[in-house]
Amino acid sequence: MENTKRREFSHPYTPYPIQVDFMEALYDCIESYKVGIFESPTGTGKTLSLICGSMTWLRKNKAQLAVSTASADENEPAWVLEQTIQLAREEFSRNREMLQKRLDKMRRKNMRARISYEQGFKRAKKAPEPVDDSQFLPEDYSEVIKPEVQRLLSALAPPVENDFQEPVKIIFASRTHSQLSQFVGQMQHTTFPPSSDLQDLESTKLISLGSRKQLCINPRVSHMNSVQAMNDACRDLREGKKGGCKYYKNPHDALGKVDINTFRDTTLAEILDIEDLYKLGKHTSTCPYYASRASIPASEVITVPYQILLSRSARKAIDLPVKNSIVIIDEAHNLLDTITSLHTMSITKSQVSSASSGLQKYQHKFQNRLNSGNRVNLGYLVNMLQALEVFFEKAQKFHKKETAPGTPVTTSSLFDGSTADLINVNRLEKYIDESKIVFKIESYLEHVNGETQEKSHSSSLVLSSVMEFLRQVNNPDSEGVLCFDGPTKLKYQLLDPSEPFKDIVENARCVVLAGGTMEPTGDYLEYLLPYLSQDQIKLFSCGHVIPPQNLSVQVIPNGPNYSFNFTFDKRNDEKMILDVAITLLVYSKIIPEGMVVFFPSYKYLEQVVAVWKKAKKDGKNIYEILNDQKRIFVESQHDSVEKTLSEYAEEVPKGAILLSVVGGKMSEGINFSDGLARAVFMVGLPFPNLMSAEIIAKRKYIEQSVSEKMKAKGVSAKEALEASKGAARDFYMNICLRAVNQSVGRAIRHANDYACIFLLDGRFGKPEIQKKLSKWMREGIREGSFKEALGEVQQFFASHEKN
Structure with a gap:
């Protein structure tokens, strides 16, 4: 570092030197308005480094940022400018002090949302009530209110009252709610100096935001299976004529404001995660999905799942303040895939047929009770679905090459030969949104079919999926493509993830992509941030906290009898597959406790296990022989991960082997610390399906x-x-190596942990492959014969047995 004087980051523990380097680099990245790509291996305290580095910058700078917005004419005398700044500084401190006192009072009254897990909130089943089928009818639909009148009515609505707006915020995003809860848990261990010298104390103000799926406490909405249906059901209750939602507090109503303000202060008085907010909402009979938004202005930190941050419409819906904020995206190795998947949709022939059938059933039941607006628009929907059915019927008669995966399809061809191409799809979209028709239809179909929960889930998702697909096709991203995925499936795919992400980069003060395995970084530069120059990007990668002697990385190009080359052409060689089992058997006699073995796919794992069980020696097959040495557990695509992992962990002290899949349930989010993985084996290179x-x-x-x-x-x-x-080849290889890095990176969890990593494929010895491995792994990589590697591993574990 250029700075000789280290900053104080208020880390709750004594940080490792690499953590200090991380926090310094993060602070500089925020200060210089850059986009950062930060790699810190699993087990190096990445989350606390992110928290302490960003919060230290925030507390040191937000007072100055607030003062800098003070309005004074630059042409005024110096003493006037100075007085204006001083008054702004005092107002900033006074506002924070008032808020702090209010939050302290809230704590003293013990009004926080810490309701024990034991109490829970079991949703009781009510006895069936007579059903009035008029509840399934949409409101009479017409477009009589002009846009100008709607804007006027919106302008006349009273504003929502808020205390003040923090000048800058930290928005922390991660893929799953469990990862966000871990972040909140780490935040609870920290305290930071106040942002003003005039304050003695300033608690961290954090709000966790989530979707209706996580936060809705009304069972009439939360039981819905699709996002669209939940959104429509919620609106139907809030805007309905039968009492509305009892949990929704109107911010324009005096009593509603009181409830919202109480909820807001409770959430800011303590650092709560998404489950705490749900329980608080149940406890106070206040909708946490809507009430949590009142905490945004006064919050310093906002946690959101990927699907909210990365969706422009979702950000707009909750008014997420990205402008001038510090946006930190954790587990960012998933980012390119996540952005692509959020803007990628597919439908099948069977889905379209099911949706069309359900829609016509609804139309037949209520046709005479609908007003003209509903009848016309339902007719349009039926026409579009029938046109799609005809398209799929034609596609099944096409030559195989014409419907091969990836073959482009023009939007106009979907409705060839029908009147559906004359329909104003934008107007139809507006109808779907305003009438809540998807919710009405799905509710009716669930009612009349009397389906089981499993069948209902499948059926109710169909109409929403088809409607969402039509929306996306009608409003394609500039860099998307509609294509076949076989004769009975259509897919709309985003090809350029930089476009939807650009809005965040251009508005935020700083964007940080952080992960345990960010290598290879080339894809982020080329396909996510191509419009940024090199000096606008900060790359940071640190080594591991473990000493070099605690890690052994071995390229194993051959087994005892055959070379390892798991290319597409050779991976089915049963002799080579058997040699993998023999290799594991030999090493299992040296390696203590647990061994985790990763395969490229579930299909290949099943194939390998079948070969092992087929080949017999002395009355036993190789699978049974290996199982006698260390009990084998196999990851299943369908069975519970928790059950398999629990049984494996129980057996680890006696010796166990876990056969897993790259990109499967075991390769992400589960940390194989200590004995759970004294060795990780990567069998082959997990390239994605080239023909998908x-x-x-x-x-x-x-x-x-x-x-x-x-x-x-x-x-x-x-x-x-x-x-x-x-x-194109480089991109393909990067997908593969990123998956390798992510899988093997779960083995080391803390400074005293130790493990061996075995790369079973001769291709791992190539420089172009090794340079894409994580820095901490490639620094100590070794390659030798089977016997040489075996000798080194024996010495490795012998040295750790002595310690």
């Missing part, structure tokens, strides 16, 4: 875009072709 619709479409897009860029620079067509093919 996603990969084909993405490869074509990369090749075309790179070729166009190269030609624009004046290079020859041949050079442009070579560059485009190389870029």
Whole structure:
């Protein structure tokens, strides 16, 4: 570091040197308005480093940021400017002090939302009540209110009252709510100096935001299976004529404001996670989904799941304040895939048929009770679905090549030969939103079918899925493609994730992508942030907290009898597959406790196990022999992860082997610390399916875009072709190596942990592969013969037995 004087980061423990480096780099990244890509291996205290680095910057700078917005004419005398700044500083401190006193009072009254897990909130089943089928009818629909009148009515509505707005916030996003809860748990261990010298104390003010699925406490809404149906059901209750939702507090109503303010102060008085908010809402009969928004202005930290941060419509719906905020995205190795998947949708022939059938059943039942607006729009919906059915019927007669995965489809061809192409889809979208028709239809179908929960779940999702697909196709992203995924499936896929992400980058003060395994970083630079120059990006990667002698990384190019080369052409070689079992058997006699073995896919894992069980020696197959040495547990695509992991952990002290899948349930989010993984084996390179619709479409897009860029620079067509093919290959390889890094990175969890990593494939010895491995792993990588590696591993574990 250039700074000779280290900053004080209020870390709750004595930080490792690499944590200090991380926090210093993060502070500088925020200070200089950059986009940061930060890699800190699992077990190095990444979460606390993120918290302490960002909160230290926030507390040191937010008072100055608030003062800098004080309005004074630069042409005024110096003493006037100075007085204005002083008054702004005093007002800033006074506001925070008043808030702090109010929150302290809330704590003293013990009004926080700490309701024990033992109490819980079991949703009692009510006896069936007579059903009035008029509840399934939409409100009479017409577009009589002009947009100008709607804007006027909105302007006349009274404003929502708030204390004050913090000048800058930290928005922390992660993939799952469990990961966000872990972040909140770490935040609860921290305290930071106040942002003003005039304050003695300033508690951290954090609010956890979530979707209706996580926060809705009304069983009439929360039982709905699709997001669209939940949204519609919620609106139907709030805007309905039969009393509305008893949990929703109107911010424009005097009593509603009191309840919302109480909820707001309770959430800011203590650091609560999403489950705490749900329980608080139940305890106070206040909707946490809506009431939590009142905490946004005064909060310093906001936690959100990916699907809220990365969706422009979701951000707008909750008014997430990205402008000038510090946006931290954890577990960012998933980011490219997550953005793509959020903007990718597919439908099948059977889904369309099911939706069409359900819609016509509803239409037949209520046709004579609907007003003209509803009848017309339902007719349009039926026409569109029937046109899609005809399209799929035609597609099944096409030549196989015409419907091969990744083959583009024009939107106009979906409705060829029908009147559906004349329908105003934008107006139809508006009808779907305002009439809540999806919720009405799904509720009716669930009622009349008397379905089981499982069947209902499947049925109710169908109409929502088809409607969402039609929305996406009608409003395509500039860099998306509609294509076949076989004759009975259509897929709309986003090809350029940089476009939807650009809005966040351009509005936030700083964006930080953090993860335990961010290598290889090339994809983020090329496909997520291509519009940024190198000096606008800060790359940080630290080593591991463990000493070098606690990690052994071995490339194993061959087993006792055969070379390991798990390419597509050779991976089915049963002799090589058997040699993997023999390799594991040999090492299982040296390696104590648990061994985790990763395979490229569930299908290949099943194939390997079948080969092992087929080959017999002395009356036993190799699977049974290996199982006698260390009990084998196999990850299943369908069974409970918790059950398998629990049984495996129980057996680990006696010796156990866990056969897992890269990208499966065991490869992410589960940490194999200490004895759970004294060794991790990676069998082959887990390349994605080259013939999938996603990969084909993405490869074509990369090749075309790179070729166009190269030609624009004046290079020859041949050079442009070579560059485009190389870029596509590199992207394909990056997907594979990122998955390898993520899987093997779960083995080391703390400074005293130790483990061996075995890479079973000769290709791992290639420099172009090794340079894409995580820095902490490639620094100590070794390659040798089977016997040489065996000798080193014996010494490795012998040395740790002595310690």
